[in-house]
Amino acid sequence: MTLETQLCDIGFIGLGVMGKNLTLNLADNGYKIACFDLDQSKVDAILAQDAAERGSQPPRVMGCRSYTELLGKLKSPHLIILSVPAGEPVDHVCHHLIDAGIGADDIVVDTGNSLWTDSVDRERQYKGKLIFFSTAVSGGEVGARFGPSLMPSGDPYAWTRIEPVLKAIAAKVDPASGKPLESHTPGKPVKEGEPCAAYIGPVGAGHYVKMVHNGIEYADMQMICETYHIMRSGLGMTPAEIAAIFRQWNQGELNSYLMEISAEVLDKHDDESGQPLVDVIMDKAGQKGTGLWTAVSALEVGSPAQTIAQAVFARAISSLKNERLKAADILPGPEPVKVDAAKRDAAVKALHDALYCSKICVYAQGFQLMAMASLEHGWKLDFAQIAKIWRAGCIIRAVFLQSITQAYEQNEQLDNLLLDPFFADQIRSYQSNWRRAVADACLMGIPCAAMSSALNYYDSYRSAVLPANLLQGQRDYFGAHTFERLDKPQGKKYHVEWSQPGQPIVAIRK
Numbered sequence: 001m002t003l004e005t006q007l008c009d010i011g012f013i014g015l016g017v018m019g020k021n022l023t024l025n026l027a028d029n030g031y032k033i034a035c036f037d038l039d040q041s042k043v044d045a046i047l048a049q050d051a052a053e054r055g056s057q058p059p060r061v062m063g064c065r066s067y068t069e070l071l072g073k074l075k076s077p078h079l080i081i082l083s084v085p086a087g088e089p090v091d092h093v094c095h096h097l098i099d100a101g102i103g104a105d106d107i108v109v110d111t112g113n114s115l116w117t118d119s120v121d122r123e124r125q126y127k128g129k130l131i132f133f134s135t136a137v138s139g140g141e142v143g144a145r146f147g148p149s150l151m152p153s154g155d156p157y158a159w160t161r162i163e164p165v166l167k168a169i170a171a172k173v174d175p176a177s178g179k180p181l182e183s184h185t186p187g188k189p190v191k192e193g194e195p196c197a198a199y200i201g202p203v204g205a206g207h208y209v210k211m212v213h214n215g216i217e218y219a220d221m222q223m224i225c226e227t228y229h230i231m232r233s234g235l236g237m238t239p240a241e242i243a244a245i246f247r248q249w250n251q252g253e254l255n256s257y258l259m260e261i262s263a264e265v266l267d268k269h270d271d272e273s274g275q276p277l278v279d280v281i282m283d284k285a286g287q288k289g290t291g292l293w294t295a296v297s298a299l300e301v302g303s304p305a306q307t308i309a310q311a312v313f314a315r316a317i318s319s320l321k322n323e324r325l326k327a328a329d330i331l332p333g334p335e336p337v338k339v340d341a342a343k344r345d346a347a348v349k350a351l352h353d354a355l356y357c358s359k360i361c362v363y364a365q366g367f368q369l370m371a372m373a374s375l376e377h378g379w380k381l382d383f384a385q386i387a388k389i390w391r392a393g394c395i396i397r398a399v400f401l402q403s404i405t406q407a408y409e410q411n412e413q414l415d416n417l418l419l420d421p422f423f424a425d426q427i428r429s430y431q432s433n434w435r436r437a438v439a440d441a442c443l444m445g446i447p448c449a450a451m452s453s454a455l456n457y458y459d460s461y462r463s464a465v466l467p468a469n470l471l472q473g474q475r476d477y478f479g480a481h482t483f484e485r486l487d488k489p490q491g492k493k494y495h496v497e498w499s500q501p502g503q504p505i506v507a508i509r510k
Contacts, residue, residue: 008034008062010165011070011080013093014112015042018137019083021144022111022169024049026081027060028189029168034073036064053186067093067100078106079161081135086114090122098129107131107158113214113290116207123154123203133158134203135166136210138394146184147171149394150197151213151386153206159199170197171393178402180392196389201379208297208373209386212366215294215308217258217396218287219362222311222450224262227351230437234444235344239266239276245348253356253426256398285315294369301376303369304460307362310453333445347440353433358454360427363404364417365457371415384408418461427458 012023015037023033023046037043043063050061064070071078080102082093090110097108108130110119119134126132133155139148150170152159172181172193181193200206224246231237231245243266250259268277291312298305317324339347367383374381387404391397407420417423427434438455441448460466473496475481482493 006032007075008032008073009075009079010034011036011074011078012083013037013067013070013080014083015039015046016083017141018111018144020046020049021141022081022083022137022148023061024053024186025145025147025169025189026165027054028187031165031168032060032062034062034064034070036067036070040065067096071097071100071102076103076106077161078102079109079165080106081109081111083111086112086118090114090118094122094126094130094132098126102130104128104130107133107161109152109162110134111137113210113288114207115293116204116211119154119207120204131155131158132203133162134207135162136206136213138210138213138390138396139171140395142184143171143393143395145186146182147190147196147393149389149392149397151200151206151209151389152197153200153209154203156199163199166197167195170195170389171397172196173388173392178388178391178399178405180397182392194388196391196393198382198385198389200386201381205377205379205381208377209370209381211290211293211297212370213390213394213396214290215298215305215311215369216362216366218291218294218311218315219307219365219450219454220256220258220359220396222314223307223355223358223362223454224258225314226441226446226448226451227355228262228266230351230441230444230446230448231348234441234446235339235347237344239278243267249352249355253400254352254359254398256400257395258398282321283318284321285318287312287315291315297373298365298369301369301372303365303372304457305365305369306457307358307365307450307454310449314447314449334443337444347437350433350437350440353430354437354451354455357427357430357434357458358451359400360417360423361454361457362450363400364423364461367404367417383414384412416461418458431458 009031010026010033012019012033012035015023015035020042023035026033027050035043035046046061047063050059054060062073064073080097082090084090084093090112094108110132114134123132134153136151137144137148143149147170150166152162152166172190172195173179174181175194181190183190200209228242231242243263246259246263246266250256250263266276266278269275270277270280273280291308295305295309295312298308370381370383384405387401387408391401391405403422404417407417407422408414411420414420418427434455438448438452472483476483476495477498480495482495484490484492485494
């Protein structure tokens with residue numbers, strides 16, 4: 001029996017880079033797919049790729065020319081996965097599926113980078129017409145094809161139907177070591193290991209966790225870039241020399257996908273100019289919004305995620321290229337200092353430790369933000385499980401996440417990652433070099449906004465007393481905002497009848 005005479009297991013709409021690769025991943029794992037895209041050339045392209053990959057085996061993917069045709073080729077109840085741009089395109093597809101006859105028991109899964117509140121609204125909007133479910137996806141093109149990290153959330157009943165599918169296509173890790181189990185061969189997916197897919201919670205929770213993942217990603221990338229900048233401009237190292245150092249670091253605590261690809265980027269030469277490619281790339285960074293969303297959410301719930309925010313600001317200031325060129329000719333900085341070989345080796349070691357400690361603080365900020373959001377929105381996020389599904393498939397995958405998993409498995413009520421004995425000991429061992437690296441960068445006039453903000457986060461968090469007492473006095477002076485007292489029960493508010501400067505304070509009111 002050929003595919004044309006069979007009903008398909010899953011419908012897939014949206015065959016861009018991510019959609020095409022997720023579809024082929026599903027096909028590799030034994031699912032028959034009916035696919036549709038408004039651009040017929042994308043449908044034709046995936047059919048051709050399926051034919052090339054499967055050889056003499058029966059077709060695994062069936063192309064469709066309309067929403068109605070797609071529904072007609074699916075088993076009932078229908079399971080349809082979307083990979084379309086966030087925002088209005090998601091609603092466009094849902095409305096057309098409703099017009100085409102989708103039913104109340106059919107599931108539509110959004111895999112795009114949607115704002116989590118949009119998913120909450122859509123579940124409410126489409127209730128009774130279809131079951132709207134969301135699954136955040138991380139891993140880029142290769143991850144989508146051979147195993148992404150998946151963060152599903154929504155209706156628990158829908159999860160029972162979707163779970164086998166998502167766990168089949170997800171990245172896998174060795175449960176003992178936490179190391180990825182990888183295969184990049186079409187048609188031969190990894191079947192063993194622990195899948196990097198787990199139910200996150202009610203609708204929106206998965207996309208929120210993915211949003212924080214992306215915020216951590218912004219910060220991690222920025223800190224690696226700051227490390228490169230210090231090595232390049234302050235220590236006079238070539239891109240190839242820095243690549244070699246990054247590869248060396250990638251064998252230890254800093255092992256990660258981002259460290260790996262950073263070395264690859266630094267080693268690449270431009271065919272046209274013969275220069276290192278990084279030297280001819282314009283130093284203006286773009287963003288798609290998820291880092292910004294993370295920073296905004298942190299402000300909304302009052303969670304100190306300043307390093308993530310600094311990474312967003314770093315991209316913003318990079319976009320002011322023309323202004324920076326003018327400022328470089330006008331604004332003074334310190335005179336360059338030549339660093340000898342011995343001092344350079346010590347500086348490189350300090351940068352390793354600074355990057356590692358900063359990375360710990362960024363993850364502490366991210367998990368603290370998720371904890372505060374979980375309280376705010378009534379979720380029950382499992383942080384050990386979240387760390388587990390980030391160990392492979394996703395952009396921030398790193399050996400480091402195994403230690404985070406263990407920290408939350410040992411203490412589910414852990415207030416902050418910095419309080420875990422392992423991480424507290426790591427920073428105790430490395431903080432001296434962290435401080436030295438940040439101080440040296442400041443003295444050289446090389447910006448390191450993310451790493452210095454991570455250090456400030458650490459020092460603020462470990463401070464029993466902060467100057468917010470003066471700040472509260474200032475607020476009460478000009479706005480009668482009141483304050484609490486250390487020597488009185490918490491919760492009671494006090495206000496001083498402030499006089500003009502130079503005159504005595506007259507009274508304290510409760």
